[in-house]
Amino acid sequence: MDSTADRAPSHLFYQTRQRRPLLERAEGVYMWDASGKRYLDGSSGAMVVNIGHGNPNVLAAMRAQMDKATFGYRLHFETEAAEELARRTALRMPEGLDRIFFVSGGSEAVESCIKLARQYALATGQEQRWKVISRFPSYHGSTLGALALTGTATMTQPFAPMMQEMPKIPAPTCYLDRDNFSDEERGRRYAELLREEILRQGPESVLAFIVEPVGGASTGALVPPDSYLPRIREICDEFGILLIYDEVMTGAGRTGRFLGVDHWPAARPDIMALSKGFAAGYAPLGAMAADGRIVEAVLDAGGFVHGYTYAGNPLACAAGLAVLDELERLDLPANAARRGESLRTALEGLMDRFPFIGDVRGLGLLQAFELVSDRDTMEPLPKELNAHARLVDIAFDKGLIIYSRRTRGGHKGDHFMVCPPLIVEEAQIDELIGLLGDSLEAFAREAGLPLGTSAGN
Numbered sequence: 001m002d003s004t005a006d007r008a009p010s011h012l013f014y015q016t017r018q019r020r021p022l023l024e025r026a027e028g029v030y031m032w033d034a035s036g037k038r039y040l041d042g043s044s045g046a047m048v049v050n051i052g053h054g055n056p057n058v059l060a061a062m063r064a065q066m067d068k069a070t071f072g073y074r075l076h077f078e079t080e081a082a083e084e085l086a087r088r089t090a091l092r093m094p095e096g097l098d099r100i101f102f103v104s105g106g107s108e109a110v111e112s113c114i115k116l117a118r119q120y121a122l123a124t125g126q127e128q129r130w131k132v133i134s135r136f137p138s139y140h141g142s143t144l145g146a147l148a149l150t151g152t153a154t155m156t157q158p159f160a161p162m163m164q165e166m167p168k169i170p171a172p173t174c175y176l177d178r179d180n181f182s183d184e185e186r187g188r189r190y191a192e193l194l195r196e197e198i199l200r201q202g203p204e205s206v207l208a209f210i211v212e213p214v215g216g217a218s219t220g221a222l223v224p225p226d227s228y229l230p231r232i233r234e235i236c237d238e239f240g241i242l243l244i245y246d247e248v249m250t251g252a253g254r255t256g257r258f259l260g261v262d263h264w265p266a267a268r269p270d271i272m273a274l275s276k277g278f279a280a281g282y283a284p285l286g287a288m289a290a291d292g293r294i295v296e297a298v299l300d301a302g303g304f305v306h307g308y309t310y311a312g313n314p315l316a317c318a319a320g321l322a323v324l325d326e327l328e329r330l331d332l333p334a335n336a337a338r339r340g341e342s343l344r345t346a347l348e349g350l351m352d353r354f355p356f357i358g359d360v361r362g363l364g365l366l367q368a369f370e371l372v373s374d375r376d377t378m379e380p381l382p383k384e385l386n387a388h389a390r391l392v393d394i395a396f397d398k399g400l401i402i403y404s405r406r407t408r409g410g411h412k413g414d415h416f417m418v419c420p421p422l423i424v425e426e427a428q429i430d431e432l433i434g435l436l437g438d439s440l441e442a443f444a445r446e447a448g449l450p451l452g453t454s455a456g457n
Contacts, residue, residue, distance in 0.1 A: 026053035029421050029428055031401070039396070042432050043403035044421050047216070047249050047366070050277030051326045052421040058282050058322040065318035074312045081317035088324055089287060092258050094268040099295040101288040101304075102312040106248035107141030109273035109286040110210070114145055115306045116271060117208045117242045120294045123301035129207040132244075133197055136168040137410065139218040140210060140246055149210055152218055154410035167201055169193040171215065172224045175359050176378050187225025195235045208242040208271075213260030214363050216249040217405045220370055220415030221362035229267035236270075242294075245269040248286065249366065252277030253327050253422055256337030256364030263363070270294060277422075283319035284310070332422040333364075339424050340364040346433040347418065353452045354440050356381065365422055370407055370415040380413040381449075387414040391443045398442075400435035 010019070021033035029052055031039045044050060051058070065081060072079050086100040101116075103109050114132055121129040134140065136151030144163045150156055151168045172190035174183065181189065198206050213229060215222030236243040250260030251274045257263060261272075271294065275286030298304050310316065327333065340363065347360045347369050358372030371387050373379045381387050388404040391414075395402050407413030420432060444451055 028052045028054070029424055037399065039399050039401050040428065040432055040435065041401050041420065042395075042436070043401055043417050043419050044277075045281055046276070046403060047254065047417060047419045048276045049281040050252050050254060050422045051280045051323055051330075051332060052423040053281075055280075055282075055322075055326055057326060058280070058319060061318050061322035061325075062282065062315060065315050068314070070313075070315045072314055073309075074307070079312065079314040079317065081314045081321060082312040085317045085321045085324070088321070089274075089289065093272065093289045094259075094261060094265070096291045096293075097269070097272060097289040099290045099292050101290070102317065103275070103286040103288065103308055104284040104310045104313075104316070105286050106246075106273065106275035107143045107146045108308060109248060109275050109288050110141045110146040110149065110246060111143055112288040112306060113210070113244045113246075113271045113273050113290075114149070114208065116288065116290055116294065116298065116304065117244065119298045119301070119304060119306075120242070121207055123297045126240075128204050131167060131201055131206045133167045133169060133194065133201070133206060133209045135171040135211060137171060137218040137408070138168075138212065139216060141248075150218075152410040154406070167197055169197050171219050171222060172228055173219070173222065174225060175361065183225040184227040187227035188231050190224070191228050191231035191235065194232060195238075198235070198239050198241065203239045203241075206239065206241050208244050209236055210244040210246055212246045212248075212250060213264065213267075214250050214255055214366055216246075216366075217403065217417060218410075220368035220405065220407055221366045221417065221419075223361055223363050226264065229261075229264040233267040242270040243267075245272045248273055248275045249277075251275075252280070252323070253333035253336050254364055254366050254419070256340055257333050258327075260363075278323070279316060279320045280323045282323060283313075283316035285313075285316040285320050327422075330423065335424075336364040336422045339420075339422075339426070339429060340367065342426060343367050343418065343420075343429050343432075346429060350433070350437060350440065353437065354444060354449075355452055356444070356449045357440075365419055365424070367418045368415050369418070370413065380408060381447075383412050385447050387443070387447070388416070390446075391416065391439060394442050394446075395436065395439040398435050398439055400432065400439060402436070 024032045024034045029041050089100050090098040134149040138151040140146045140149040148163045148166050174186045270291050272289045279285035351357045356371050357369050358375045358378050359370045371381050373381050392404050403417040407415045
């Protein structure tokens with residue numbers, strides 16, 4: 001058996017001292033540890049492995065690129081892989097976002113977006129614009145620039161003296177509201193909070209607003225009302241503010257369309273960040289897509305003062321191209337839409353068994369559920385139950401991988417992301433729900449939480 005106790009002490013360290021089994025191999029939606037135990041990857045890692053593990057076509061494309069060159073510095077050479085991936089990525093973007101800048105991950109992509117936005121302001125005589133408004137809660141990355149936009153107090157507080165924290169407005173958590181407004185009215189009310197904040201900060205000082213079209217881990221797949229993003233676009237236009245979409249998690253088919261914004265085409269952004277499913281875990285890769293008018297203004301003013309050593313790395317771009325081929329060949333966004341409906345229905349079915357599931361939400365195969373003490377008030381579970389960590393561990397022991405975060409600003413609340421690879425089949429969704437139901441029942445009995453009449457049958 002693969003026992004962490006039998007292994008030598010690790011020289012690696014990450015967030016905690018917790019050890020995990022050694023990964024032996026992965027294929028499709030499954031992963032195996034060194035003892036042979038199989039796990040269903042119910043979260044695609046960290047919502048990354050959109051096309052599944054071990055795709056032979058992607059691996060073949062990477063081997064072919066290895067035979068040519070694994071590195072070519074962007075100031076010395078252009079590469080076919082980077083040029084072609086940029087061309088095909090631009091074709092997938094909203095109209096006008098036809099300039100692509102490659103990076104190695106989501107935090108780098110977000111940093112690139114805000115740096116480009118600032119340099120555009122300088123290039124166009126708007127030096128006074130520097131504030132980037134974001135939402136609370138939100139997550140946009142762990143580097144200091146991206147962290148300044150992040151609305152999760154537990155992540156930002158330790159570094160507050162080291163960064164310029166940016167203004168925040170509340171995320172549209174309509175599922176917590178107890179009022180008589182329609183969803184359309186709620187969406188517009190939450191959007192108007194942006195206008196109020198712009199006026200509070202001084203419109204001449206506000207550079208941009210950054211938002212995930214569908215919330216990621218910080219809000220548990222929060223889907224805004226359909227009226228929200230179009231109104232956000234109108235407000236940004238009113239004040240000449242750039243709209244940045246963080247599609248690090250929502251891009252590459254995850255929500256049932258290639259981009260999250262594809263669900264709200266009237267709410268076109270000016271700049272966009274991509275990563276995670278963009279290369280699906282096969283290589284570190286992300287991208288910034290920007291409107292050509294923004295890029296040209298910056299280049300005319302002397303160039304983009306920014307860059308990374310691995311920007312446009314040919315091996316990473318070859319992986320990205322092959323991932324894009326697979327997304328198109330298998331029509332995985334459409335599969336995400338179909339399977340997402342099945343998964344959503346099954347998760348909602350668990351609410352009958354477990355009264356402490358307070359909400360299920362999401363779009364496509366970006367789904368989540370939230371645990372509460374009371375569905376009527378949506379009061380979170382007691383913090384000391386540590387549900388967000390305990391349920392993940394119980395599920396892991398049973399062979400299911402899910403992803404959790406604290407819902408209410410990072411301090412309390414418990415939600416769980418259920419986001420399997422986009423290749424998932426109906427039988428595998430049934431398997432996932434079976435394992436999840438067993439895990440929830442074990443957690444409920446351990447924590448002394450109530451069970452519905454169908455639990456344990």
